[in-house]
Amino acid sequence: MFWVLFLLMACAAALVSCGRLCLAAVRAADSERLAGDAHRGHELSLYETAFLSGGPGRVADVTLVSLARGRRLLLAHTGWATVVDPEGRDAMERSVLGAIGPDGQSRIAPLRATAAAGEAVRTLAERLVAAGLAVPDASRSTIAGAVRQVQAAVVAVLALGALATLMPGQDTAPGTPVAAWFALPLLLTLSCLAIARIEIHPYTRWASPTGQRLLAALPKGTGSLLAVAVRGVRAVDDPQVRAALGGGRGTTAE
Known part of the structure; x- marks a missing residue:
């Protein structure tokens, strides 16, 4: 009957992990509800759209593309950014231009990272x-x-169940194999993950469910700054700028 100890451990892992996930989901829902009606009538700005769609990095990308289109910043396909006009028109542009430094030239990858972590983006996020x-x-x-x-609890339940099944001399009730008992905590954890995928998944993105509804109401388009804010660098219509942002990060465009 030593397998009962393994079963208790599997049940404990399943209950604790599922309970933590449920509590986290409830707190996230409460956080959105406590925000009240502040979003009613709110029209998303370009930077707000970028943040809700892709986070701080997307805001930096949109700012870089905007500066490049205004011929105030040159983005080379080699991954370098060169300042043409050092005067920023808003806090985000000033943050990007300031991150380039007094030399007026910087690699795009560290520039993007610095701008994404800047005070202007933090203020926007708050x-x-x-x-x-x-x-x-x-x-x-x-x-x-x-x-x-x-997910770790699922692995633990499977491992404990396999160990209990393979141990010799583990008697159980007639007609009930040991593995069947471990199906209970396994079913609990898998069900919890399935529900989380459906109900909680939206909270793991940058935008809350309310923010996502505002994003869904935005007009669709290609080539515009709004399209870049929503879809990322892959929506940039200038091949050189797209190559500069993609190559500068060592990845393909978002």
């Missing part, structure tokens, strides 16, 4: 979180961690 349109960092990381814990 405003969107306060309006209930963006997911707070704490909620996003908590839910992601809880999902990983449930």
